[in-house]
Amino acid sequence: MPGTINGALTVDDCVLEPGFPTDPVYMEVLSTTTLRIDLASTAFDAFLMVADSTDTIVLSDDDGAGLGSTNSRIQATFPKGRYTLLAQAYYSNSAGAYTLSVSLAAGIQQGLRDGTVRFSTKPPRNAMTFTTKTRREP
Numbered sequence: 001m002p003g004t005i006n007g008a009l010t011v012d013d014c015v016l017e018p019g020f021p022t023d024p025v026y027m028e029v030l031s032t033t034t035l036r037i038d039l040a041s042t043a044f045d046a047f048l049m050v051a052d053s054t055d056t057i058v059l060s061d062d063d064g065a066g067l068g069s070t071n072s073r074i075q076a077t078f079p080k081g082r083y084t085l086l087a088q089a090y091y092s093n094s095a096g097a098y099t100l101s102v103s104l105a106a107g108i109q110q111g112l113r114d115g116t117v118r119f120s121t122k123p124p125r126n127a128m129t130f131t132t133k134t135r136r137e138p
Contacts, residue, residue, distance in 0.1 A: 003102040007087065009044065009095045019092035025085040025100055029078045034105040037085060040071040043096020044089035048072035051084045062090050075105050 005025060013021035029035075039048040050059040065071035070090075087100055 005100045006097070007100065008097045009087065009089060011095065016086070016088070020088055021095060023087040023098075025087065027083045027085055027102065029080055029083065032077060032079050034075070034077045036073065036075045036101075036103050036105045038065060038071065038073050038101045038103075039087050039098060040065065040101075041089075041096060041098040043098070044094035045070040045091055046072040046098060047088045047090040048074055048100075049086040049088065050074060050076075051086065053082045057086075 007023050007025075009021045009023060011021060013023055016022050037048065037050070039046040045062070046065075047062045048060065049057050052058050059074050059076055061072040061074045063070055063072065065073040085100060085102075087098055089095070
């Protein structure tokens, strides 16, 4: 399906905070679009963050994919711009495989193939550098 990345958190990944490996996925929204972003894993409790082009965390989710789920889901309207999706585990020292999916929100009758959204695991020119973040309380 277009808009899906299979990845894995490892100890060699980018680290925003000691013990919390993080995979950045770069997304460019070409026109204002309502998106659903899902981070799913059977290996760890998924925690998903979205940063805007100023490196500010603007959205985050833990366990929002449904009752009893440890997967993350963010559904929001994204203005035109560049964003970084940050795949992370909620608990420290967690690792394993995950799937990150970006799709148009329910009720919209078009696919990512229309060119509204592009995303990649390769950083764009002038890629963001993350140095700190606010940690959520357990």
